[in-house]
Each structure stands twice: as structure tokens, then as C-alpha cells.
Amino acid sequence: MNSGIPLQYFLVLASIMFFAGVYGFLTRRNLITILMSVELILNSVNINFLAFNRYLYPHKLEGMFFSIFIIAVAASEAAVAIAIIINIYRRFTTINVEDVNEMKY
Amino acid sequence: MRSIINYLKEIIFGVWSLLKGMKVTGSYFFRPGTIITQKYPSNRKDLVMFERFKGEVVMPHNEKNEHKCTGCGICELNCPNGTIEIISKTIVTEDGKKKRAIDKHIYRLSMCTFCALCVKTCPSNALAFSQKFEHAVFNRALLIKQLNKPGSQLMKGVE
Amino acid sequence: MASNQIMFILFAAMIVVFSILTVTTRKILRAATYLLFVLVSTSGLYFMLNYQFLAAVQLTLYAGGIVVLIIFSILLTSHISQNFESSGWKKNIFSALAAIIGAILSIVTILDYSFSATTQAAQEVDMRLIGKSLLSVEYDGYVLPFEVISVLLLAAMVAAIVIAKKGAPKKTVLPNLNQE
Amino acid sequence: MKREEFEDNESLDLLNASGTNILLTTIDDVINWGRKNSLWPLTFATRCCGIEMMAAGAARHDFARFGMEVYRASPRQADVIVVAGTIVHKMAPVLKRLYDEMSEPKYVVAMGACAISGGPFFLNSYSVVKGVEHVIPVDVYVPGCPPRPEALLYGMLQLQRLIETQTIKSRKARNESHDYK
Amino acid sequence: MQNRLGPNRVGPFGIFQTIADLFKLLFKELIPIKDADSFLFNLAPFIVIIASFMAIAAIPFAKGLHAIDLNIGVLYVIAVSAMGVIGVLLAGWSSNNKYSLIGAMRSGAQIVSYELSVGLALITIVIMAGSMQLSVIVEAQRDGWFIFKGHIPAFIAFVIFLISSTAETNRGPFDLAEAESELTAGYHTEYSGIKFAFFFLAEYINMFIVASIAATVFLGGWMPFHVGHWGGFNQVMDFIPPFIWYIGKTFFVIFLMMWFKWTFPRLRIDQLLTLEWKYLLPINLVNVLIMAFIVLMGWHF
Amino acid sequence: MDKIQLGELIKSIAPEAELKEGNQFLEATVPPSSLYQLAKQLREKEEAQFDFLFCLSGVDYGSDLGVVYHLRSTLFDHAVVLKTRTSDREHPQLDSVTDIWQTAEFHEREVFDLLGIKFKNHPDLRRLFLDNSWGFPLRKDYVDDINIVTK
Amino acid sequence: MNNEWLILFFLVGASFVGLVLIFSGIVAPKSTNPQKFEPYECGIPTEGVTWLQFNVGYYLFAILFLVFDVETVLVFPWAVVMKETGLAAFIEILIFFFILGLGLIYAWKKHALIWE
């Protein structure tokens, strides 16, 4: 079923995604987009986990469970992060990182 | 504990009240006899309006093409919004007298508010209401009607 | 080409294109939409790898949960006519350089390394298995993380409520700023 | 209902005569069949006629039989605007805007005396528009004050007949003459 | 139900009404809105329709008659139909219209909330069936539908599923997102012509999907109605083809949903969420536990 | 209270009031300056308690512009009509009674809209029915050749 | 293989919408009236921003939803094997639900479930 697709392809794909996330994380100034970049990074990691699991240890489920837990953690992280973001917005009416920095006396 | 009982009570009563409402609508669903829809255009043949229904103002003519309108203008005067316009002419009667008579009784259906003041105040009962209600047209000009038919005459004995 | 190769190329292309678009677009809700596409394609990849449960989880939680949450917060905080002001080009270029160099390095490394393909037969991942190992307390059981997750969720929920309920901006804060 | 039973066949013939194209006729027929059987009115009512329009939509007269099932509140999705009631000078720009915001094809029915000519408020009134056709083009006039629901249904039948006569070309011509330049 | 006839003039009994509607909408102008984000504005109907289509894929219409028989069937349907809400949110935001935005926010909050109840109500049945594969669930009802087999918890789950799926499809008393008397047409206020038709279509497809899920999971899908040991009766029931059974049950559920819509006044947004979070969700959680307990003790039929 | 007692009461508050026995109500005409005080007293006096302003109409008397207040007490069920008029047709101004009867807010806006009488201390005096570009149509000297069709 | 079917349905849906849109775009009448493209607001020009003022209710519920969604998804595998695993699974899920129930009760008591 996964014949013809070497494992490396998945890893390359994941690393492109990872570094796109990193790029976004570095350049973006909007808190929500930063969060989105983080989600990208987490996803690329998930792909890696699953690819390794499928290709190298197909008789086990570690990679998969790891991914599930990563997703669950990501969800709670996103919930808290967005609560914080929204609170910042309510306070400063902006979610720009730099503006928020300036307001921090 | 109290609050939990109240909570359950609330749910049960709520659901019960909803079911009662559903019973009403449901009972109608299973009684197709309660459908009261009139199948207008297909029931057009036997759709009778009430005799007093105010469809439009007409001037009844008898078979000899005679009407009762003397052209006195009382209806025009009583009309609240200028629906009726009377264009009169002078005619010479048989005995040689000059007399005012109606030339055109213009009735603007597009403006008529069916207040019935014209019909009621007409001294010679020349106007009446018809039961026709299908008037819709594509051209507004068609809603201006001439009530006296062309070539019609004043009915004998009406002053 | 086999059908799964086509699928892989399709998904991979979508992931690459949309993840780059996500971090470069100027409109915030579009970024979220692109992110959604990335996540859906990822779940497609999972389907391909036959991790169907995980794919569904990905769809439900990531695409249906986190993205919705993100869109919600975007709806609440930004306006349709708002674009990002681009951060300084210097910063952009340096970040791009860093990202690209990092990507190239890691890709080269990955391609260099030869993974030893396994000889073991693949195990069919069905729900029963997942459920059993999730609940088992044996060596490869995950009951502890399973319960810990619930604690984590509880913590997240409490935290979110505490933060959100903390209240609206206090008007008294603002005049002080003026005095300084 | 047969053709002879309708009022005002002359205007219809006039419309029919202009711009028939044999090649497009069948396509037009199909399109018109769809359009005429699914006229969604805009919920727009100002005075008494609006109540009669509601009555026409209710159980006894049941607009829905003609495919006018869905009263759309948004002009984007409505096909026909039934101007039910008086339009005053303050309302006229609003009506115009609503009409403009409707998507093609759109039809206008002037219902009742007020919409056709100002009706009861024709004389002596300082603020009533004397006829809605000063504001937007009207397709069918339904006189009455207010018209019976049946009369409105009859007007809708008339409108259906009007739609049958229209072709892509004639609609185009109609739109161009009424759009803002 | 409303003392009226309904559409009856297009074709016999008005069966071509929808076709006429569709034709008309197809030939209606598409209005690009000023200041709207046209990309997202056009994307929204895609997302909504695709979500509906993908959910249809997993539904077993009759024995063997379904596109995909995933081993996670139930979860898959939930997951895919969850995507629809994103289309709604995008539509509302990109129209640059106040009504749309409020409508979208409402429907977003509503759909995501009620998704939980749908999920938990289905879990109740999954416990009984021991599988998430829809075909297996149907097979498991060979000797009786789950709504009868599962005692009261199954019935409660059915009711909850009905309520929350009605809410999830923006129907009935829960149509706040397009509450006509408040927000004109809600999130699709600015959509015209065929784009609007897509939302309309998606709404109806979604209704069909949830109804058929309810029919499949609770009412035995394409399984005929059997009563214990009445051999003759059961044979008569078997004679009716499975597809008819399936369609019949689906329409029965759709009819129930219509009945709700026609009877009840609309809820307010806060009441709606209160209903979900304070009533349905706790009841559902308890219900799942009770069901698990029943299964544990083997008390079910 | 009957009409005579009411008349005495009004006289005691505003001696300059002209009383007239209408065919239904007691009518008191007062100058604009004392209207507000009279209204307030009538509202607050124990024995009067006119708490229901059931009609407020502006009238163009030809030379003067006036406002007529119909008052009623829901407690004693007696009624009185207050009238005031100003001869300044260019900038007519009267005191607002909005703080005494809240319903006056809309009624006064209507009077302002149709007759052009300004009310002092009105919280939100804008035109109610018509746009700002219109004249004051209820005045007798209002002409509008474009819109008004006469027979 | 099932997965191809998924793609197929996706493509059918997408192309259905796309083709119909394109077709409709060709055949539908167009007009050039500039008024038409303005946002609709009951026939009155829009005033102010078209952007909802901040409302806590919406995102609070979205967050709660996310948390419970995770929980629902994690319960599914349990539900499948509940029948076979028996008592142990029941106890495990009891703990799981209990902890989450605490969260719900907390939210309830904190009035987070009341719309503002």
C-alpha cells in the first residue's frame, strides 16, 4: 500500500512544513498567526511520527498514540493560548506582538 | 439534592409542554379535511364573491344600452381622491331644450379606494359595485376606465 | 504510477503549497483557511497510511476544532479590510534565509541517511486494537496517558475559563497611561 | 385558465412580438419555466396590502401552490418584489436600493392603489409618491384597495404569463434601460 | 399540518417544484459584493457542499450499497460534517455584512456545541454495537433495532440525537443562524443565485445525512422490522426491499424534524447553548455511563 | 375634582391663565412662560395628579402657533386641556415637558417636525417623520406645488 | 481500496460545485448597476464597521467545545471495546468522566455556561 513512496518523501514533506512554520513563527507579528505557525510545526512532527511508525515499526502503535496525544495536547494548548490572546485583545484592542510589548510597562 | 430534583422536574415539564404542542400540529396533519386551501384559478368557475363585495365601480346598462347617469357630478364631488372625473356635454333633447348630459364618466380603478361614497350618494342610483376582482394588467393606462359605454343613452325617466 | 503515488503527490503538493501560503498571505482569515487545507491534506495522508482513526481524529480535532477556534478568534478580533502590515523586509529575508537553510540542511540529511526497511509484517490497525491498548495497563498500554489527558483537559478548561472570565478591560487602567 | 379569460392580452402580444429568436426559443422556454414556477417574493410590505399579501401566503389562499413558497427576506435571493402599500418620499430611495440589490431576473408587482398611483393619498398629500413606477419599473399592476388575495394570485398568474414571453434578449434590453448609468 | 396544500401546480402534486427552483436559481445573477473577500466568499459554498458529499460517502443505503465502509464510520461522519461549519463561518465573515457575521457566529457556536451531543449520543450506541463500522452496526440490529434493544438509555440517546442533529443542521426551532425575523437571512444574506442554492442544498443534504444516520444507528438501517418470534409477520417484513426500509426510516426521521420545525418557536442563542451545556451534555454523559453499565451487566436484549 | 375646583387650582398656580369651559374639558390658555411651571404643578399636586398626558397636538392658528396638552389623572379620572400659543412664527420656542411626562418626547418631536416649534430642554429634538430638507407641512402657509395635487 | 473512494467523493463534490458555478456564471444575467454590489442592510446604507463587537460568549463556548471534543474522540476507542474489556474499562472511563465532570461543574459554578 505504501509501495513506491520512500520514507524519505514523507520526511522531506514534513521538514518543508516544519520550516514553513518556523518562517511564519519568526516573521508574523499577529498572535493568532503565530499560533497557526505552531500548529503547522506540530503537524509536521505528527507526520514524521506516523511515517516512522508505518515504515519502520509497522507492528507497533507507539507513533500513532504519540500523535493522538500530541493532538490532544495541541488542542488544550490552543484553547489556553486563544483564551490568552483574546484577553490580550480585550485589554489592548490589538493582537500584534510588538504593540503588546510596548504596552507592557 | 433539591436542585437535582428541580432540574429533572424542569426537564419533564418542558418535554411535556412540547409534546402538547406537537399533539396539536400532529392532529391537524392526520386530518386532511382541515385543509382549507381554495384552489384558485382551478376553482374559478364556482368562486362566488359576496354580493356586497366591492370589486370595481360599474355603471349598469340595460339591454337597450341605457344608463341612469345624468352627469350631475355629485359622485365626483364626493370622491375623496379624485378617482372619478366627469366630462359632460350639452345635448339638445327631443323637445328642443339644451341639457347637460354625460359624455365620459372616467373612473380610475388604479386609484379607487372603494369607500362607496360615490355609489351611496348617487341620486339616481346610476353606479354600482361589480364582484369582479381580476383586474391585474401590464399597462397602467388600462386601469383608467370609461364607465358609460360608447353610444349609450340616459335611461328614460331618470332625472 | 500507482494510485497511491498520485494521491501522495497530490497531498504533498497541497501541503507544501498551502503551508507556504499560510505563512505568507496578507489576509488573516485566508491564512486560517489555508491552514485548514493543510490539515485536511494531512489527514488525507493519514488515511493513505491507513491510520484511519488518527485521520478522523485529525479532522475532528484539528480541522473541526482548533481551526474553528482560530476562525472564531479571528472573527472576533479582526476586520475584513484588515491586512497585515508586512514586517520589515530585513526580518523577512533573514527569517526566510534561516528557514530555507534549515530546510535544505535537514532535507539533505534525511536523504543522506538510509533507513533500514523493516521486515516485520504490518499490523492491521483496527479500532479494537486501539481501544484495547488504550485501556490496557500492561507494558504497551496507554491507560495512564489516557487518564492524564483528562487531567490535562480539566486544567486547560479551568485555565481557559479563569482567563476568559477575568473580565473586560478596566477603564481605570487607561488614564494612568496618559499621565505617564 | 385559458388565454381569453385573462385581461390585457394586447400588451402581452406587444411584448411577444418584439425579439423572438427561433434558435433560443427552446432554451428560453426551459429557463422561463423554471423562473415562472419558482417566484420567491421579497418580504416587503408597507401598508394594508401587506396584510393581504400575508393572507395570500396563509393557509386559505396558499401562495405556495404557485411555487412562491419561500418568502425571502434578503433581496439577493428574491425574484419578485411585491410593492404592497404606500411609498412615501422618504421610503423611495430605500425601495430603489432594495430593487437594485435584487439579483437578475427580478420582477415588480405593484399591489394596490397606493403603489399604482398613490391611491387614497393622491390628492392633497405632500409626501406620498404618486405611483411606484416613478421609482422602479413595474411589470404587473394589481388594483384594489387592498386587493383580495385572489386578486394578487391573479396578478401573479399574469406575471407568469409575462415571464413566458421574455427572452434573454428582451430581458437584457429591459435591464439596460433601467440601470443606473 | 398547517391546513394548507403546499406547492401543487408544477407537475403532478408539485413534484417538479424543486427542479423549477433549481433551474431558476441556476439562471440567476451572481452578485459580487463590494469589499467582500471574494476568494473566501466563493470558497464557502465549496466547503459546505464538499463536507456534505463526503459524509454521504459513508452511509449504507442497503446491504453492500455504500461507497466506503470505514471501520471508523461513525466518527468519520462526525468529523467530516464538522467541516461544514467552517464554510458557514467563512461565508458570514467574507460577506462584509452585519447580519451575516452575527448569523455565522451564532451558527458556529451552535453547531460546534451540538456536535458534542451528536458524538456522545452515538457513543452510547457504539458501546452496544462494539464497533464503529456502520455496516457492523446495522448487522448487529438483525434481531432488533437498537432503540428497542437498548432500554431507556438508547431511547434517550435517540431523542438527544434528534434534538442535537436538528440543531446541527440549523433546522427547526434552532434556526437562529438564519432567523428570518432577526437577521433577515443570516449568514447567507449576501449570497445570490446558485451560490445560495448550494447552501440550501447543503442544508437539505445534511438533514438527509443526519436522518439516515439516525435511521442506521438507532432504527436498524436497512434492516426490516422484526418482532420476536412472529415468523409470518417477519417474512412479510422481509419481503419489502431493504432500500425501501432504509428510505422509509430516513423519511420518518426527516418528518419528525419537520414536525419540530412547524411546532416550536425559535430558541434564543443563550437558551440554545444552555440547553446544550446544562441539559443535553450532562444527561448524555450520565447516559453513556448507564449504557456502559447495562452492557457490562449484560442487561440489554 | 370637578371643573370648578380645577379652575381654581389652575388660577392659584398661574393667575394669568385664561379659563374656558369647553364642550368636554376645561380649557386653560396660558402664556408660554408659565406653561412649564403649571404643568409641573399639575403633575405633582396631591389633589391634581395629572399623570397621563394623553394627547399633545400642535396647532397653527393662522397668526399664532400653539400647542394643546390634554391631561388626565389616572387616579381621579379628571381631565384638563392646557393651551399655549406663541406668535413668533420664525423661531417659535416653548418649554419641553418631557421630564414630566416621558411620552412627550415623541409627541414634541412630531410637533417640531410638522409645525416647526422648537422645544427647550428636549433631550433629542430631531425631525421625526420627514427629512431635514422639508418645510413644516402642517402650517397653514405651507405650499408644495410639486407634490401636492389638488382637485 | 477505500481511500480512493474518499478522494473520488471529494473531487465529485468539488467539481460539481465548480462546474455549476462556472455554468451559472456564463448563463446568468449580469448587470452593471453599482448599487447592487453594496452590502444589504434593509435598504439603508451601512453605517459603521461591519464587525461584531467583542463577545465573550462565543469563544468561551468554542474553547469548552474543543476540550469536550477531545474527550469525545478519546472515548470512542473505549466505546468500541467496552463490551469485551468489561469492568476494568468501565472503571477507567468512570475516572475519566469524573475528572471531566469536575471541569463541567467548575464551568457551571463559574457561570461560564451562561451566555453574556
Add this chain to the structure above:
Amino acid sequence: MQEKEIITSTDEQQEYVINMGPQHPSTHGVLRLLVSLKGEKVKSVQPHIGYIHSGIEKMCESITYPQIIHLTDRMDYISAHINNEAVCLNVEKALEVDIPDRIKVIRTIMSELTRLQSHQLWWACFGMDLGGLTCFFYGLRDREKILDIFEETCGGRMILSYNCPGGLMYDIHPNFQKRVKEFIKYFRKILPEYDQLLTGNVIFHERSKGIGKLTKEDAISFGVTGPTGRASGFSCDVRKHEPYSAYDRVQFKEILHTEGDTFARYVARIDEMWESMNIIEQLIDNIPEGPFAVKMKPIIKLPEGEYYQRVETARGELGVYIISDGNKNPYRVKFRSPNFSNLSVLNHIASGFKIADLVAIGGSLDLIIPDIDR
């Protein structure tokens, strides 16, 4: 400086104003409400009216008294008959015409039927405002029955033009009594169904109880009359306090509630339907014989003076204030319309509730916009 900019743009200062109407399904016509929102909460409502202002008061100054009837018909068109009655009573009072009992009784019956159909229509629309589609169909179904009675006698369904100064336009139709009795019998059976469908419904309770509270003091101060005022405990029924026509010879209760919320207004109207049926039942068998109109002069001229007449329409107290200078046209006519005052209270009672409640409150006030704008 940058801080300052940020501070001025805090969302506290930004008004989110949403526009409901003039074309809006829930405003029942062309009322325009500017609603400032905070979240979904209504901060304040500003009614903008005049979108159907047709200058009736000005028009009345140039037409004769009988002709005024056709304009009052179109003010509050749902209770057209009662409006006409107000004008006729005022003219008759001014001319000191003695009206025979038959006319009085018929007028009263017709008024009550008008009130009934008005409340039915209100029920239908209120149900639809709240999203209950079927209410609309049931309410209008029963209303059609009254309209048939009207049409048989007066020739019009809503706009009756049945009153004229000095009596009635025509005599009642021979079928009138029979049909009214049939209707009352039918409607006594149907009205409990309304209760089952809406009044007892838990969703409806949630939507209406405690929403839009109006105290008695405010009701009086705002001049809120009719069922709306009586739901707040303001005893303002003109039929009771200043009986006109035949109201002094029938027994009926003045419906008073004290809660003053949307639910109380709803219940007040439902109760009023029962009372209306009681009144009709007392009168329908006792219509005295006599002429249906008093002979009046062809041109009616009111003696110089001022005349005020109030009646109780379905929405509250309608006052007709006529200043006559002795001509055939009135010098000034002022209609004190109940809806005008009822509308002014909207901002007061709707602030602080949600936008969905605003619709419910607006529905419960039962506003007819042309009556406000005149």
C-alpha cells in the same frame, strides 16, 4: 502619542450599530430601528419612523368629514372599523345627533369582531416573530372566518368603510347573526389550541417571561395604553372608563395584569379575545330593530369649537381631536394614535436585552407602523 491612539480606539467607544428595517421581516412594515449592540446585547434602540408618513392630518384639512373615514381606515388598518367609529362618534357628538340603539349595538359587535381579528393577526405574527411557523397559519386561518363575516356585510375584508357620520353605510346582512354565532362557537373551541401550541410551551415561556418589563408608572408616563398598558397594570380601558356605543350595557372584565413583561402582554391579548367573545355573545341576539342610519345633511358642517373623542382600538386608546371653524372641512385634525406612544417605550424596555428579545418585545407591542406615521 501612539498610546493615545490605541486608547481612543478601544472597543468601549466603538458603537456597533445594526440597522433593522425599513424592510425587515420583524418590524411589521417600515419601522426602522437603529440598534446599538454590545455583543448580542442591545444597548439602545432608536426608532426611526416616517417611512410611511403620508400626511393624513394635513389631508384631513382639505376634505369633508365623511371623506375622512376613508383615510382613518388606512391608519390602523387592522382595526379600521374602530378608527372610523372614533371619527363618527366625534362628529355625532359635535352635531348632537341622537344615535339609535341598533347602530350602537352593531357598531359594538363590529368593533369587537375587529378586535378579535386584530388579536388573531397579532398572534399569528407574534408566533412567526418567535419562529413558530404554524402559529402564522393557524392565526390567519381563523382570521379569514371573521373577514368573511365582514365581507358579507361591508363588502371589504379589512378596509370596511362601514361607519359613516350618522350611522352605518348599509344594514347588516341577513346572515350576519347566524355567521357570528357560528364563529364564536368555533373559536371557543379553537382558542385553547392556541394555548397548547404557544402559551404553555416551555420555549415560549423562556423567550417571554421577564423580558421587556414595563412598570405601571412608566406605562402611564409613556402613555402606553391598550393591552400593552393593561399588562403593566395601567387601567386604561376606554370601554370601561368612558363607555361609548353600547359598551355601557354589556358586562365585561377589564383585563389587568401586573407583570408587564412580554408574557403578560401576550396573556392580556389572549384574555381579551375571550372577553371580546363574551361581549359579542351578549349583544348578538339583542340587536334592536330600527334604522341603520340617521338622516344627515348632505354637507356636514361642525359648529365652531374643539372636540375630542377617544375609543379603545385593539392597540390602545385612539383619540380624535378635531378643531372646527364651522366649515365643511375641519380646521385641524389630530389623531392620538396608540401605537405612537407604545413605540416610544421601546427603547426604555428593550435596552439590556438581546437582539432576539428585541424582536419578541417589538412583536408583543403589536405595532402598526402606518398608525404611527399617519
